[in-house]
Amino acid sequence: MPLLPKVNRIAFRLVVYICLFSSLAALLSTAVQLFFEYRRDLDQISATVEQIRRSHIPAIVPTLWGYDLAVLAMQLQGIKNLPDVSYAGIVKVVETGEKGRGRHILSHEFPLQHTHRGQDLEIGVLQVEVSLQGVYRRLMDRVIVILVTQTVKTFVVSIFIFFLFYATVGRHLTTMADFARSLSLQDLGRPLVLRRRADRSAKRDELGLVEAAINEMREKLVGEMDTVREAQTALARSEERFRTLVANIPGIVYRCETQAPWRVEYISERVEQVSGYPAADFLSGRVAFGHYIHPEDLAKVEATVKAHVAPGTPFEVEYRIRHRDGAIRWVFEKGQAVFDRENHPLWLDGVILDITQNRRAEERLREKDHLLHEILENTSDAVFCKDGDGRYILANSAALRAIGRPEGEVVGRTDFTLFPRESAEVIKRNDDQVLHGGLNVIAEERLTVEYGETWWHTSKSPLRDSQGKTIGLVGISRDVTALKLAEQHKEQLERKFLQAQKMESIGRLAGGVAHDFNNMLNVIIGHAELALEGVDQGAQLYEDLQEIKRAALRSADLTRQLLAFARKQTVAPRVLDLREAVDGMLKMLRRLIGEDIDLEWRPAKRPGLVKIDPVQIEQMLANLCVNARDAIIDTGKITIETGQVAFDEAYCAEHPGFLAGEYVLLAVSDDGCGMSAETLTNLFEPFYTTKELGKGTGLGLSTVYGIVKQNNGFVNVYSEPDHGTTFRIYLPARQNREASLPPDGDKAVPVAGGGECILLVEDEPQLLKMTKTVLERKGYRVLAAAGPAEALALAAARAETIDLLVTDVVMPGMNGRELAGRLQAAIPKLRCLFMSGYTANVIAHHGVLDEGVAFIQKPVSSRDLAAKVREVLDRSPLTQSRQRAAER
Amino acid sequence: MHWILYVLLMILACPLRLAAEEQITLATSDGIPLSNPEGTGFHDQVVREACRRIGLSLNIEHLPAERSLINANEGIEDGVYVRVEGLDAVYADLRRVPEKIGDYEFVAFGRNKDMPIAGWDSLANYHVAIVTGWKILEKNIVASRSLTKVKDAGLLFRTLADDKVDLVVYNRLDGYGQLKEMKLQGIYALQAPLATREMFLYLHKSRERLIPLLSKALREMKGDGTYDRIKKSALTAYLPQ
Structure with a gap:
């Protein structure tokens, strides 16, 4: 037996405990005893007080009544002598002892009453004080005695118990300890034997039972050793299974701390494959999970784990790790906290899977998805998908813009809630061919949306699931509204172009006819006039010739109108104020329209300067007013007004044929019968008329049209049947009046020749002959040439004598202008006069004469010819020099 | 009719009767012959006559000396007689009637009527006894051979x-x-008196209004011989022959 220190022995501790307990018990019993002693003393004091009340007060009252102070003093002394009474006195009368001295004083007061004359009078108060100091002193004396007695008793009992315990228990416990210490699995056959009396009572007491139990346990251990060995084998197999299972899991199995950096308690070997670090590094603590998590993901992982540890819920998190070789890998972790019995989190258990490949595939998928999304969103075409019931399941931004609603109002709805019924039915017909017929449909859909009517070129195809079943459709629509409008515009322009071509062709035709016709008329008029000179005015022949001449002149007016329409009319424009021009024509116009129709004149407030031949203004107004007059059946009103307008580019874009700029307006309106759409379409065609036969030539508005175009203007007609018509003519505005040659006016021009030599060139022989005759009769010498070549030859032979060249303009081989140029090169003083049925572009640009060019329109009367010839011969040298410059 | 008049007279007379029977209770510690339980002592009769003259009936309470003062001071009795001058300084609620009731002559009594007594110092050679509480005696008898109380x-x-x-x-x-x-x-009263004190009637302050009336009545009694007549009739039997 090893020698135990005294303080470790049970017997010693037992004695200590007994001493402590006995002392405590002695203290408690002493306290209880003292308490009762104290109570008894207090009861004694109470008895004393009661004795004073019962015995002394009845004696004191009569003494006090008699105020016998000596007796009172004796009586109070008697009270004072009672046990523990420290003071007795009657208030303000007599007292014994010292009042209120010391602590622990119990004070009592007794009222003293005496019956006098039938009334109870309080004649004084007896005060008695009892001191507790005596009580305490007695208690203290008792404490000392009790404590000493108890201490001695306790010590003696403790020593006895110590020896008794060691002899009966302690030494056997030591034996059992030695036995247990020396016991091993190899020594289980040796029994425990305690050295005690060999009687039966010893076998049945506590030590005997312990001895038997230890021996019984020893025998059972021998029997259960095999079971333990089998369990160890099973455990080893189980661990092997666990190791194999963990090794085969395609991820890391771990148990780690609940807080970063998550040092591991257990980790599978797979960690080396994922992170590059061997499991031993983790188990030794050199590496923890937190060390290889990507710094940018560490906070996310920590937050996720922290959020799930406290509630004990499973967590899942994906993050990047940095492989030992530096490569970045994606992992997926799923884990859960493990708690102890007090619900404190101990560990995190979980698995970590390498999802790098999955992640890359996802990223590729995401990029592809993003690409598709970008394609869908960035295409200008509307792309959409619908389910089998025609409800939208997808619509790109272009589709939403086309529909005019946000995505939330489109997806899940059909076209019947998005478009007017007619449009929705158009769409549905096409959708049904795709959904029910399985066809690819390409169609043009005309839809009405919030901002107007639109056209869509739509391609729709079936949308099929993996089994090939049609589950909806996918469509791509392109907004072709602009294209459609452009086509319409193009058609409109083509119509206008065709119309213009037609007008141009008609004009060209009319011009050609008029030219030749003018030559014939010129011959007729010339010969008629020549014939008239040789016939008496009273003769029948004279009248007949006059009729021929008048008919030829009317025909000449007709050809002049045709030339005006064909813009072949030769004009001499100048800058003038349209107001003044119109104002000067009002008188003539009023005569023209008659008295039953009012003519209202609304001139503009400002001058409207335009460059135009005033004759053309007269032609236009006359034709328009005659048309207006004819549209008014009985009475009515024609309004003429002028004004200034400006067209910008936007206006011109909406109105084909108009050009931007400032214009002067000339408008003629009537409140007559108006025109139909068909009439409006053919309005300006020559010979198109709605008037009765013989009442109109069909050339009036054609002439107006030709004049407007010749002056670079526009004409606009607005008419409504039964309400009237308004013609608005816009002529380009001029800012300043140009210095121009003063009009010739009606001054009397001498027509007779003075023997000047005129070289006459005309490819029409009859006209050449007739004109030669006229000029010779007027007093001129005439050299007649039937063409330019002949003229050149004549001029070369007689250059010095030729004063004036009178030539047709359009001739075969060489035009008049060219001829004039060549001749004037040879004869600088040579003056020129051009004649033509129309001007072409030889001497005039679009019918407008170049400045300084002398021209006379065929057919021409002999008088007009003589006057023009005289005018040219008399023209100032300045005019001639201009003419030459123009010719150069 | 007669009985109606009788009732009216009785009603009218009632206040007078009540006023005439107003009672005053005075305490006294005097003994025979100055006061006795029957109320016929010398002082009893003087005070009663004075009260009667001002319309009061007297009720007399015989109490120990100090108690009579305490009770009168506390108002338990309406006053006290007869006491020496100056007690109103000790008993604040007592008011003295200035007209005295009589005189107290403090004399030595001895078995030998020739014992020479002249003043307090003459008591120095004798064993003397007094009644406890007599302040004038306790104060002045300081040189006797012994003093028994x-x-x-x-x-x-x-x-x-x-x-x-x-x-x-x-x-x-x-x-x-x-x-x-x-x-x-x-046993004889020895000449001459050691001290003489005038003795007065004291009233509680609640009866202060009676003081001039009683003073006047006492003076009148002394003036008209009533006082002497009562003194003679009350004390004659007790005075030595």
Whole structure:
């Protein structure tokens, strides 16, 4: 037996405990005893007080009544002598002892009453004080005695118990300890034997039972050793299974701390494959999970784990790790906290899977998805998908813009809630061919949306699931509204172009006819006039010739109108104020329209300067007013007004044929019968008329049209049947009046020749002959040439004598202008006069004469010819020099 | 009709009767012959007559000396008689009637009527006894051979009769009355008095309004001979022959 220190022995501790307990018990019993002693003393004091009340007060009252102070003093002394009474006195009368001295004083007061004359009078108060100091002193004396007695008793009992315990228990416990210490699995056959009396009572007491139990346990251990060995084998197999299972899991199995950096308690070997670090590094603590998590993901992982540890819920998190070789890998972790019995989190258990490949595939998928999304969103075409019931399941931004609603109002709805019924039915017909017929449909859909009517070129195809079943459709629509409008515009322009071509062709035709016709008329008029000179005015022949001449002149007016329409009319424009021009024509116009129709004149407030031949203004107004007059059946009103307008580019874009700029307006309106759409379409065609036969030539508005175009203007007609018509003519505005040659006016021009030599060139022989005759009769010498070549030859032979060249303009081989140029090169003083049925572009640009060019329109009367010839011969040298410059 | 008049007269007379029967209770510690339980002592009669003259009926309470003062001061009785001058300084609620009731002559009583007594110092050679609580005696008898204090006059004179002391000092008239009561012979009041004090009636402050009335009545009694007549009739039987 090893020698135990005294303080470790049970017997010693037992004695200590007994001493402590006995002392405590002695203290408690002493306290209880003292308490009762104290109570008894207090009861004694109470008895004393009661004795004073019962015995002394009845004696004191009569003494006090008699105020016998000596007796009172004796009586109070008697009270004072009672046990523990420290003071007795009657208030303000007599007292014994010292009042209120010391602590622990119990004070009592007794009222003293005496019956006098039938009334109870309080004649004084007896005060008695009892001191507790005596009580305490007695208690203290008792404490000392009790404590000493108890201490001695306790010590003696403790020593006895110590020896008794060691002899009966302690030494056997030591034996059992030695036995247990020396016991091993190899020594289980040796029994425990305690050295005690060999009687039966010893076998049945506590030590005997312990001895038997230890021996019984020893025998059972021998029997259960095999079971333990089998369990160890099973455990080893189980661990092997666990190791194999963990090794085969395609991820890391771990148990780690609940807080970063998550040092591991257990980790599978797979960690080396994922992170590059061997499991031993983790188990030794050199590496923890937190060390290889990507710094940018560490906070996310920590937050996720922290959020799930406290509630004990499973967590899942994906993050990047940095492989030992530096490569970045994606992992997926799923884990859960493990708690102890007090619900404190101990560990995190979980698995970590390498999802790098999955992640890359996802990223590729995401990029592809993003690409598709970008394609869908960035295409200008509307792309959409619908389910089998025609409800939208997808619509790109272009589709939403086309529909005019946000995505939330489109997806899940059909076209019947998005478009007017007619449009929705158009769409549905096409959708049904795709959904029910399985066809690819390409169609043009005309839809009405919030901002107007639109056209869509739509391609729709079936949308099929993996089994090939049609589950909806996918469509791509392109907004072709602009294209459609452009086509319409193009058609409109083509119509206008065709119309213009037609007008141009008609004009060209009319011009050609008029030219030749003018030559014939010129011959007729010339010969008629020549014939008239040789016939008496009273003769029948004279009248007949006059009729021929008048008919030829009317025909000449007709050809002049045709030339005006064909813009072949030769004009001499100048800058003038349209107001003044119109104002000067009002008188003539009023005569023209008659008295039953009012003519209202609304001139503009400002001058409207335009460059135009005033004759053309007269032609236009006359034709328009005659048309207006004819549209008014009985009475009515024609309004003429002028004004200034400006067209910008936007206006011109909406109105084909108009050009931007400032214009002067000339408008003629009537409140007559108006025109139909068909009439409006053919309005300006020559010979198109709605008037009765013989009442109109069909050339009036054609002439107006030709004049407007010749002056670079526009004409606009607005008419409504039964309400009237308004013609608005816009002529380009001029800012300043140009210095121009003063009009010739009606001054009397001498027509007779003075023997000047005129070289006459005309490819029409009859006209050449007739004109030669006229000029010779007027007093001129005439050299007649039937063409330019002949003229050149004549001029070369007689250059010095030729004063004036009178030539047709359009001739075969060489035009008049060219001829004039060549001749004037040879004869600088040579003056020129051009004649033509129309001007072409030889001497005039679009019918407008170049400045300084002398021209006379065929057919021409002999008088007009003589006057023009005289005018040219008399023209100032300045005019001639201009003419030459123009010719150069 | 007669009975109606009788009732009216009774009603009218009732206040007068009540006023005439207003009562005053006075305490006294005097003994025979100055006061007795019957209320016929000298002081009893003087005070009663004075009260009667101002329309009061007197009720007399015989109490120990200090108790009579305490009770009168507390208003339990309406006043107290007869007491020396100056007590109103000690008992704040008592008011003195300035007209005195009588005089107290403090004399020495001895068995030998020739004992030379002249002043307090003459007591220096004698054993003296007094009644406890007599302040004037306790204050002035300071040089006697011994001073014995007894509870009451009976014990006092018994002490003298038993020859336990040489002299006893007491009020003359009370001493005469005590000797008569105890039927003691051979004891004499020695001349001359050691001190004489005027004795007065004190009233509680609630009865202060009666003081001038009683003073006037007492003066009138002394003036018209009533006082002397009462003194003679009350004290004659007790005075030595």
